[in-house]
Amino acid sequence: MNPTNWNRDPKNSVGKPRRRVDARARVTGQVRFADDLSLPRMLHCRLVRSHVPHAKILGIDASKALARKGVKLVLTGEHFPIAYGVLPVSHDEHPLCNDKVRFVGDPVAAVIATTEEEAIDAANDVVVHYESLTTIATPQEALATPEPRIHTYGDSGNVHKKVHFEFGDVDASFAGAAHVFDDTFFYEGNTHLPIEEHASLAIQDPEGKLCIWSSTQTPHYLHKALAKALAMDPAHIRVIATPNGGGFGGKSDPFNHEIVVAKAALMLGRPVKICLTRLEVFYCHRGRHPIEMRMRTATDKDGNVLALDLQTLLDGGSYGSYGVASTFYSGALQTVTYTIPRYRFRGCRAFTNKPPCGPKRGHGTPQPRFAQEVQLDRIAVKLGKNPAALRLQQLAQPGSLTANFMRIGTIGLGACIDKVVEGSRFRERWGKLPFGRGLGLACSSYLCGAGLAINWAELPHSGVQLRLDRSGEVTAFCGATEIGQGSDDVLANIVAEILGIPPFDVRVVTGDTGLTPVDLGSYSSRVTLMMGNAAIQAAERARDLIAKSAGEKLGVPASRLVFANKRVFDAQDPNVGMTWLEALHRAESDHGTLGTVGSYRPAAPAAKYKGGGVGPSPTYSYSAAVIETQVDPDTGWIHVEHVWVAHDIGRSLNPTLVEGQVIGSVYMGLGEALMEEQVFRRLPPRLSNALVHKIPSILEYKSLTSKDMPDVTTYLIEDPDSAGPFGAKEVGQGPLLPMMPALANSVFDAVGVRVDEIPVTPEKVIRALEAKSKRYGPDEFPTVDWPEPLKVAPPWEGGDGTAQNEKPRKSKIAKDGTRIVTP
Amino acid sequence: MTDDTPRTTVRMTVNGEDVETTFGTHKTLLEVLREELGLTGTKHGCELGECGACAVEVDGKPILSCLLMAAECDGAKVETVEGLMDDARLHPLQEAFADLGAAQCGYCTPGFLMTAKSLLDANPKATRAEVKEALSGCLCRCTGYQQIFDAVLSAADKMGRA
Numbered sequence: 012m013n014p015t016n017w018n019r020d021p022k023n024s025v026g027k028p029r030r031r032v033d034a035r036a037r038v039t040g041q042v043r044f045a046d047d048l049s050l051p052r053m054l055h056c057r058l059v060r061s062h063v064p065h066a067k068i069l070g071i072d073a074s075k076a077l078a079r080k081g082v083k084l085v086l087t088g089e090h091f092p093i094a095y096g097v098l099p100v101s102h103d104e105h106p107l108c109n110d111k112v113r114f115v116g117d118p119v120a121a122v123i124a125t126t127e128e129e130a131i132d133a134a135n136d137v138v139v140h141y142e143s144l145t146t147i148a149t150p151q152e153a154l155a156t157p158e159p160r161i162h163t164y165g166d167s168g169n170v171h172k173k174v175h176f177e178f179g180d181v182d183a184s185f186a187g188a189a190h191v192f193d194d195t196f197f198y199e200g201n202t203h204l205p206i207e208e209h210a211s212l213a214i215q216d217p218e219g220k221l222c223i224w225s226s227t228q229t230p231h232y233l234h235k236a237l238a239k240a241l242a243m244d245p246a247h248i249r250v251i252a253t254p255n256g257g258g259f260g261g262k263s264d265p266f267n268h269e270i271v272v273a274k275a276a277l278m279l280g281r282p283v284k285i286c287l288t289r290l291e292v293f294y295c296h297r298g299r300h301p302i303e304m305r306m307r308t309a310t311d312k313d314g315n316v317l318a319l320d321l322q323t324l325l326d327g328g329s330y331g332s333y334g335v336a337s338t339f340y341s342g343a344l345q346t347v348t349y350t351i352p353r354y355r356f357r358g359c360r361a362f363t364n365k366p367p368c369g370p371k372r373g374h375g376t377p378q379p380r381f382a383q384e385v386q387l388d389r390i391a392v393k394l395g396k397n398p399a400a401l402r403l404q405q406l407a408q409p410g411s412l413t414a415n416f417m418r419i420g421t422i423g424l425g426a427c428i429d430k431v432v433e434g435s436r437f438r439e440r441w442g443k444l445p446f447g448r449g450l451g452l453a454c455s456s457y458l459c460g461a462g463l464a465i466n467w468a469e470l471p472h473s474g475v476q477l478r479l480d481r482s483g484e485v486t487a488f489c490g491a492t493e494i495g496q497g498s499d500d501v502l503a504n505i506v507a508e509i510l511g512i513p514p515f516d517v518r519v520v521t522g523d524t525g526l527t528p529v530d531l532g533s534y535s536s537r538v539t540l541m542m543g544n545a546a547i548q549a550a551e552r553a554r555d556l557i558a559k560s561a562g563e564k565l566g567v568p569a570s571r572l573v574f575a576n577k578r579v580f581d582a583q584d585p586n587v588g589m590t591w592l593e594a595l596h597r598a599e600s601d602h603g604t605l606g607t608v609g610s611y612r613p614a615a616p617a618a619k620y621k622g623g624g625v626g627p628s629p630t631y632s633y634s635a636a637v638i639e640t641q642v643d644p645d646t647g648w649i650h651v652e653h654v655w656v657a658h659d660i661g662r663s664l665n666p667t668l669v670e671g672q673v674i675g676s677v678y679m680g681l682g683e684a685l686m687e688e689q690v691f692r693r694l695p696p697r698l699s700n701a702l703v704h705k706i707p708s709i710l711e712y713k714s715l716t717s718k719d720m721p722d723v724t725t726y727l728i729e730d731p732d733s734a735g736p737f738g739a740k741e742v743g744q745g746p747l748l749p750m751m752p753a754l755a756n757s758v759f760d761a762v763g764v765r766v767d768e769i770p771v772t773p774e775k776v777i778r779a780l781e782a783k784s785k786r787y788g789p790d791e792f793p794t795v796d797w798p799e800p801l802k803v804a805p806p807w808e809g810g811d812g813t814a815q816n817e818k819p820r821k822s823k824i825a826k827d828g829t830r831i832v833t834p
Numbered sequence: 835m836t837d838d839t840p841r842t843t844v845r846m847t848v849n850g851e852d853v854e855t856t857f858g859t860h861k862t863l864l865e866v867l868r869e870e871l872g873l874t875g876t877k878h879g880c881e882l883g884e885c886g887a888c889a890v891e892v893d894g895k896p897i898l899s900c901l902l903m904a905a906e907c908d909g910a911k912v913e914t915v916e917g918l919m920d921d922a923r924l925h926p927l928q929e930a931f932a933d934l935g936a937a938q939c940g941y942c943t944p945g946f947l948m949t950a951k952s953l954l955d956a957n958p959k960a961t962r963a964e965v966k967e968a969l970s971g972c973l974c975r976c977t978g979y980q981q982i983f984d985a986v987l988s989a990a991d992k993m994g995r996a
Contacts (some may be wrong), residue, residue, distance in 0.1 A: 034932035037940030038924065040875020040915035044941060047874035094990045128839075206879040206887050206975055256877070256941030257975045289880045435897070495939025495976050671935040671981055678978030709884035709973065717969045717979045 023575055025508040027527030028666040031500040032491070040363040044367040045210035045226040045253040046286045053212070054083055056272050056285040057130035059120035059137045060294065061112035064211045064364035064702045066163065068111060068119060075136040077120055081129035083279055085137065086121040086271060095240040097232055097264050098465060101171075101331025103162055106240055106270035112163055113142070113329035114364050115701050116294030121271045123283055146364045148693070148702055148780035149794050150303070150326045153361035159331060161362040171327050171360040172338045174386050174622055177800040178414040178664060179353035179808055181309075184318035188309035190393070194386050195305045195789045198378035198751075198769045200326065201687040202298035202713060203371055207256020209295065210286040211269045213276035220247040221277055222525070225269050227494050228258045231792075232465070236265030237273055239500050250483045250521030255533075258494035259679070260370040262296050263534045264332055293707040296690055297369030298721075300337055300360075301326040302355040302378040306386050307790035314394045315399050318353035319345060321379060322792055325368070330834060332369035334360050336465075336625055340375025343626030345383055346413035347456045348424060348633070349405045353805065354414045357797050364821045365691055365702055370534060372679060376457065377751060381769055384453035384752030388759065397441060398452045398756070399432045414805040416618035416812045420630030423659025423728040424454060427635035430657040430726040435637040441760060447642055448652075449761025454635045455748030459734070459741040460537025462627030463615045471610035474528025477506065479605035483592045484519050485510060487549075490530035491542045492522040496743050497668040504664050505543055505736055509550035510557075510572030512591055528608065529703050536741030539664065540629055541611045543736030548609025556605065559598040561589060620803050620814035629734040633659035635675070636749040642761040647773030649680060651719075656749070657726035661740035666727065672742040673725050678715055680750025686713040686770050835945060844908040848873070849917025863907055864888045864899035867914060875944050879973070886972030889945035890914045893995040896952040898971075915944035918951065926989040936985035938976035945972050950986045958994055962987060 036042045073085040088109040096102040096177055108119045118521050120137050147153050147161060147169055157168025165171040185191060211225040221243065227233050230252040238245035255262055268285050275283040287295065307320040323341040327334045342356030358409040373380075391398040407413065409422045431452070432438055441450045464472055476488040487506050493499045503517040520526055530542055554574060562569035565588065567581045572588075580588025589597075599605050616627030637657040642649050663669040689712070692705045706712050731738020751769050759765055764779035767788025779787035804810030843856040848871065855870050864881070867873045867890070876899060879885035883901040890899045891913035917927045927947050930936065937943040946969060953960055953968040960968070965986045966979075975980065 030932045031935070033926070034937060037937040037943055038928040038931045038947065039919065040877075040944045042940045043874075044877070046878075047868075128860075204975055205939075205941075206885055206973060207877070207939070208879065255939060257939045259975065289882070290885075339891055495941075497938070667933075667935040671938055673978045674978035675938065675976050676978075677973070708882065709880045710882070714973065714975070716971075716973065717983070719967045720966075720979045723978065723980055 015585050016057045019571050021508050022736050023511055024504050024514050025664050026662065031497050031665065031668060032503045032517070032519065033056070033499050042254050044207055044256050045212060045224055046222055048212050049284070049717050050212070050214065050282040053282040054123050054125060055127040055130045055277065056121055056123050056275060056283050057134040057729055058118040058268060058271065059122065059139065061119055061135045062115055062701065063112060063141050063143060064115050064146045065144040066112050068108060069140040071120055072138040073120060076133040079124070079129060079133045079136070081125040082122060082133045083125070084123040084275055086275060087119065089273060091240060093240050093242060095236040095265060096331050097333055097336055100330060100335055102330045103164065104267065106267045106274070112602045115703050116366055117329070117543065118267050121275065123275045142666070145440065146702060148363060148691070150324050150361035150363065153363055154793065154795065161364065162187055165362065169362045170615070171331065171362050172335050172657045173359045173798055174338060175357045175797050175800040176415065177355045177802050179805045181318045181320055181353045181355040182521045184353045185307070185309045188317055189312040190310045192308045192386055192390055193601065194382065194389065194767060195792050196382040196385070197789045198302045198304070198381055199787060200299050200301040200368060200689045201371070201683050202293065202296055202689040202712070203259035203261030204709070204712060205255065205257030205259060205261055208287045208289060208292050208479040209262060209266065209268065210284070211272050212282060212284040214282045215280050220249065221273055222249040222251065223269060223273050224251045224253050224766050225580040226255050226262055227252050227269070228255060228262045228494050228522050228534055230492060230522050231490055231529050231531055233265045233269055233440035233655060237270060241269045241274060248527035251525070252492040255492065255494035258533060259372045260374060260534060261297055263370050263532065266295065274653040280379050286296040290707050293704050294366050296328065296366035296689065297332050299371040300368040300375065300378070302341060302630040303789060303792055304379060304382045306382045308390065310390060311405070314396055315405050316349060316351055320355045320759065321345060321352050322795070323358045323379060324356040324793055324795060325358070327360040327362055327545040328365045328367040329362060330367035332367045333374070334368065337368070337370065337375040339622055339625035341379050343415070344376050344456060345379055347407055347417050347419055347631050348416050348454055349402065350407055351414055355800070357795070359795050364580070373457065373747050377748050380455050380748045381751045381755070384749065385755050385767065388451070388756040397438055399428055399437055400785060402454060403428055412617055412806040415626065415769070416623060417626050418617050421661065421730050421732040421733050422633055423636065423730050424633035426728045427633055427657035427659055428454065428741060430728065431637045431655040434655040434724055435639065437637050444760065447644060447761055449640050449642065449757040449759065450754030451638050451753040451758070451760055453749035453752035453756060454633070455745060456631045457632050457741060457745035457748060458535055458628035459537055459540040459630050459632060460613065460628055461535045462613045462629065463624035464531060471529070471545070473530040473545045473615070474608065474610040475502070475542060476528050476608045477553050477606060479553055481596065481599065483516065483595060485512065486520060487517055487546065488520045489542050489545070490524065490527045491538045492533040494533045496533065496672060497665065498533060498542065499554050500668060501539050501664055502541060502546055505546040506550045509547065509554050509574065511579070512577050536744045538733050543739060544611040545609040545674060547736050548611070549607045550609070552607035552609065553605065556602050560601045561594040564597055565589065588743050619812040620801055621817055622801065623812065628733045630740055634746045634749050636753045638757045640754065640757040642758055642776060644718055647776035648738040649657070649685060649771065649773065649776065651721040652793055653721055654723045656723060656746055657728055658742060659728045659730065659740065660742055660745045661735045662729050662738040663727050663735065664739050669727060669742050670725050673746045674723050675721050676746035677718060677745065677750060680747040681754065682714045683769060684751040686772070688770055691812060842905040844904060846907050846909070847911045857904060859905050861904050862900050863902040863904045866904040867899060873914050873916050877941055877944060879910060886949065887942050887945045889949045889972060891948050891952055894952070894955070895915060896949045913948065915947055918947060926992045927986065930985035930989040934981050934988060936977060936982040942974045946974065946982055953989050954993060958990060960990055980983045
């Protein structure tokens, strides 16, 4: 059988809108989230968090807490000498701080008691003595203040990471350009705000091993972090990712509280649970990096880009988290939407004494995408072109390599632009609406999973195991984690499609390191593509076993058999066939107990230079959006009237869920565009001068309510990509990206001002209206001492993906099979 | 909670059944439902009345259970998501939420369902604008609300025809 035909031609459940397989549990309150779990003899944990932003720990006095009747244990940094972290290059966290604290909220001790109330009271009794250190509040301060260092590793001083790439002679392109555009932007940080607060429950299981249920998007990384931080054999650790009550990237790091309750459960031999408060969730953060940006673009006389020169400065907060990847991502995907012949990218991440930043939906790419799409709008205005036409004339080409060696698959971007332009009548109306009303267009692209895993092991990124039961039920096991996006439905749908059974006949077991094959986690928009391809392999292997037995009995070549409607039959004569159950029994009789596996690992990236591992993906999704706004020039108030959004999905596996992801992305993007910000303020010196969250409550951290949400018109562009399962691409993150620039561009069309900062608030609109420049935003990009560039010739200038001036790198295989490459 | 924590006993009707329960007097209705009665379908997202995840129906009105002291609930009629089904049959709101993708992660869903139920019980012909208004105290980070509005209106339509 030709797998391509199967992939390209779904006949059963794939492509049909339908209730998700886990919908019933979700609408009856029966999904068991982490905090819904409780066990006999369960103890409760509360963390003691630092109230100072940067200090040495001189001593911890827990005697008063320990004297309380219900208190069973107090843990401190002494119990946790081993550091961990999600990226191999930044294992810089301890479950409880060892020698110093780095932000208000850093955990220094943990109290375990018989009730939650007792744990809270006892935690308040723990006295920590600090010696204050200079606080570093901003990346600019970090650059100017190399000492004291927040961490003793990193590129220098308080600079965590600096990168510099040059793909072709960018300066020569600028020198020969008809036009040069040079703009500075700032994108404020914001946070995920999942409605479920992080929770974990750990036990020492009856065999003495560790088992933890946790609201994590990445059970596999938590598994690794637990093994390292607790110095345990990973074969004796089981991590069960409970369904997440929203993740958005905020539950992707292995967290200190998870390791703490694991340790406590092992020490006490009793279940130990923690549920963070909303305040703690704000301080856990790992959200969007605030980024300062400077974007220079050289174009020819028609506005075609000749070269792009991007600088980014990221406020990383106090720990590494995914930050090295975030730094690369702030420059990696600028090239995949439009043809960019030459490209220079300089990125810098600084440590500051604030909660760590990390991955949030779009991870590192919404910020530079905002800069790029707003600048394209400026180019269109300056050259008297329609912004849609300017983009359409220079779309990246399908199947091509970009200047920085990202390999592009199919591109539905042109069709996306056409759809939103037609729906909004953008060509007729842009630039012509009455003062106060505007239209803005923007586009974007996103990964369908990272081409290179965080831990560079030559192992599958996703595995699926099928068990075919005599009852007709098929159980699909996969380490993927259901965070609400519908990954369980994707798994059931794909298996059902290939075996010709209803998706509701597939039992799904996911996110359990004790039962399921490894999947790297629900991040990078990787699950549909990677788990999906693994599921196809496993299901096709099962189908082939069954087809062989059924074909022999029916006297029909196996390749001619069709699996549909719980039957297996001859494509040429559908009456010649048998029931699914009969076919299953024949196969079990022939082959013995039925079970198959499938796995997926992306092809090696074309980018071979150091740092080229961030950005490659099996394929990229594309999105375009038009936003219509009404802006009040007296108050600056922005009312979003309507959003038209088109997404290049490759193929919709379940359109109901795809549309939900698109609208949900629009919602979260509009929140970022208009109001969401994770900002900090200094307490007065008499109150420790600490950097505290300005607004750590849901009421004050403004997000869109049902009344703020505009109507959204969604278009799904389906041009199947051979890299994806049945041609499917990602949808969870891409459609968020055009929202922020489209909103800013619509404000310009409405009232003629540029707000080069996210969020675009009424106050900034008013200040821009009052300014002579008709602009609000940063005046300049901070001075950064950039390293020498890694020079990589673009493919059309004879490049082969390696850097011309790179020192050879050494690689070694770590004990756990991880390949570690060092310069 | 220690041995000398003041305790209170109340009698309530929860999902149509009489319940007598004793708890630390400081507990909210949310905590009593989840921790004393095992009804974990009702969720918490802030415990400050800001997110709407804990909405239940008390005496026919939508109430944020994190803001109501359980000690005040003596004699109250409380409905939670666990009581929304008619025996094993889903409520029309539940059917519509399931079919139209109105529940993604499902964490805020019980609060939305109970708030929408109160709305439709009081105003079976609610308009889209009235649905938006009634649900504006419940936050959802996944859906962007549109599929929730569609589901509530679809359920209203079916309930009106039934």
